[in-house]
Amino acid sequence: MSEGGAATAGLFFDLGGRIAQTLVRLNAAREVTVGCSAKQPVWSRGKTTLYRYLPLTAIAPPERAQHARGGRVRARPGSARPAPVLICFALVNRPYVLDLQPDISLVRRLLEAGLTVYLIDWGEADDADRGCDLEHYVERALGGCVEHVRGAHAGAVNLLGVCQGGVLSLIYTALHPRQVRNLVTLTTAVDFQTPDDLLSKWVRGVDTELIARCGNLPGAALNALFLALMPFRLTQQKYVRLLLSGADQRAVEEFVRLERWIFDSPPQAAAALTQYLRWFYQENSLVRGTLEIGGRAVNLKQIRQPLLNLYAAADHIVPAAACAVMGRHVGSRDYTGCAIDTGHIGMYVSRRAREEIPARIIAWLRARS
Amino acid sequence: MSTPFTTGPFKPEAMFAGAAAGFYELLKAFGPQGAAAPDLNSLSRALGAQLEQWLKSSQAPGPSFWGSPPLAAGAGFVPTTATGSAPDARATWDLLMRLAQLQTQLSAQWGEIASGCAQRFAARAGALGAGALTPESALKLYELWVDCAEEAYAERVRSEEFASLQGQLANTTAELLLLQRRQAEQLARAFGLPTREEIEGLERQLRELREELEESSGARRAPRTQPRPKPRPKPHPKPRPRAAPARRAARRRGRRPRA
Numbered sequence: 071m072s073e074g075g076a077a078t079a080g081l082f083f084d085l086g087g088r089i090a091q092t093l094v095r096l097n098a099a100r101e102v103t104v105g106c107s108a109k110q111p112v113w114s115r116g117k118t119t120l121y122r123y124l125p126l127t128a129i130a131p132p133e134r135a136q137h138a139r140g141g142r143v144r145a146r147p148g149s150a151r152p153a154p155v156l157i158c159f160a161l162v163n164r165p166y167v168l169d170l171q172p173d174i175s176l177v178r179r180l181l182e183a184g185l186t187v188y189l190i191d192w193g194e195a196d197d198a199d200r201g202c203d204l205e206h207y208v209e210r211a212l213g214g215c216v217e218h219v220r221g222a223h224a225g226a227v228n229l230l231g232v233c234q235g236g237v238l239s240l241i242y243t244a245l246h247p248r249q250v251r252n253l254v255t256l257t258t259a260v261d262f263q264t265p266d267d268l269l270s271k272w273v274r275g276v277d278t279e280l281i282a283r284c285g286n287l288p289g290a291a292l293n294a295l296f297l298a299l300m301p302f303r304l305t306q307q308k309y310v311r312l313l314l315s316g317a318d319q320r321a322v323e324e325f326v327r328l329e330r331w332i333f334d335s336p337p338q339a340a341a342a343l344t345q346y347l348r349w350f351y352q353e354n355s356l357v358r359g360t361l362e363i364g365g366r367a368v369n370l371k372q373i374r375q376p377l378l379n380l381y382a383a384a385d386h387i388v389p390a391a392a393c394a395v396m397g398r399h400v401g402s403r404d405y406t407g408c409a410i411d412t413g414h415i416g417m418y419v420s421r422r423a424r425e426e427i428p429a430r431i432i433a434w435l436r437a438r439s
Numbered sequence: 440m441s442t443p444f445t446t447g448p449f450k451p452e453a454m455f456a457g458a459a460a461g462f463y464e465l466l467k468a469f470g471p472q473g474a475a476a477p478d479l480n481s482l483s484r485a486l487g488a489q490l491e492q493w494l495k496s497s498q499a500p501g502p503s504f505w506g507s508p509p510l511a512a513g514a515g516f517v518p519t520t521a522t523g524s525a526p527d528a529r530a531t532w533d534l535l536m537r538l539a540q541l542q543t544q545l546s547a548q549w550g551e552i553a554s555g556c557a558q559r560f561a562a563r564a565g566a567l568g569a570g571a572l573t574p575e576s577a578l579k580l581y582e583l584w585v586d587c588a589e590e591a592y593a594e595r596v597r598s599e600e601f602a603s604l605q606g607q608l609a610n611t612t613a614e615l616l617l618l619q620r621r622q623a624e625q626l627a628r629a630f631g632l633p634t635r636e637e638i639e640g641l642e643r644q645l646r647e648l649r650e651e652l653e654e655s656s657g658a659r660r661a662p663r664t665q666p667r668p669k670p671r672p673k674p675h676p677k678p679r680p681r682a683a684p685a686r687r688a689a690r691r692r693g694r695r696p697r698a
Contacts, residue, residue, distance in 0.1 A: 078572045081466070085577075201643065275602060306585065309458030326451050
């Protein structure tokens, strides 16, 4: 055998060993748990549940302080506590990615900073929910959550909208500006027809009335749609990188936690999904000022509260250009837009984002508490 | 090898095994060349053919929701005049034929992507240099292959032609499903079984009742802007007056009349 042939044979032998070892680790990580911070349900309506995270009293103060990179958020003089943060996640994914594991948890960083954190879980839409439309999600579900948190804390809330949840948060804030003290959006599109928006191109010719009559969209179909945006990277390359990275059991478990989230899209209520496709992707009504929810015009200029808009510079689902223009469309004079050098999922889990994003949010809120 | 665009139960080890097999195939194509410079053109063509096969192996007719199992499930159900009316049976056949045409067009798109990828790879792989494969060079080769595949894919799927095809696939699949559902409902009625239409009617009623109940109980809970007072028993809560009929009907339709 030639020297090159021997080297190649050695590579194949090595590869076989790595594949076997990684498979063993993946199997061992199969039952990995997701979500790490303690929370309790405090309110529900239909399938929507509002959770309140418990304060991190179990963690020793020095350790907590070390984690809270943005420092603790202090209340305004005269007020008892800083306003609570209500996290409104997307309908198309599960919110536990914000609390995946102790060192990858935006929720935990906010708790460490002394903030009270609430999270909306939209639940699992079933056939009985096929008629749930965007008005239901904005006014009844999100609105109900805001009302509950305001009731419990006697004042306006800090609303943190993530991805599609950011769009719902923008709509809610525009319709109910007095209910929200500060608004933070993460990977949130306002212009749904930027040239690099592939989803927008694909759904432009879809007959939404017809699709709505077919019923709820299963989560698996939604997963497939997102994977189809970059199929080779998302269904092939990341696994090969895992194979060649020599990942230990802990790294493999971390990988599986994220995989579990990626493949865990909930079913989508037919009415809300098709409205979202038509009003945003097909009609771009948010920036055109033609959106109406429950018969009320949604005018983004009504959003006059401080607004922090964080988005990913290399986002394949919500292009940066779709988010970056938010400042032009809202009425807020205290607007901060910031592109983070990562991708869509990286905004929740990348090493850079897991430090930078909580620190930015905490510091920004601290300055406005 | 795993199939693209289809997701089932969460099985990371299966996804991993599929991707590892693809990587192994790629290396195998390069491996026997050893230190000799490979014929990149024929190699790229072979790899392109593998890629095309991979893309076509998808069970779904398209890369997004219109190919989802529930929407496409009906494609296997071909009605006869025994299960529906003759016009319905004809309409179903027409839609199935239309779907087949669209899938052929989609298949041609996959072919274009595979050949675009192969061309890109042939043009760039030479720069990596010949020599024995090491883990590092294998990874570089693989990353290049993925880059070429994504570029070729992006170029094609961003075209108006592809977007229009996706829209047609979605609409045709949905039409087919609805037509077949109608036929299934006729059968269900004949057997005295509840139909989707009837269940939807019940769901609508249930939702309206739930909303009315929540509204009336919401009226009993005055919105709090002050700290929560200590709970006191409220023996006779006064319900809010019911909305005027026109307003209630408008709300059921999801719209409120402008003031």
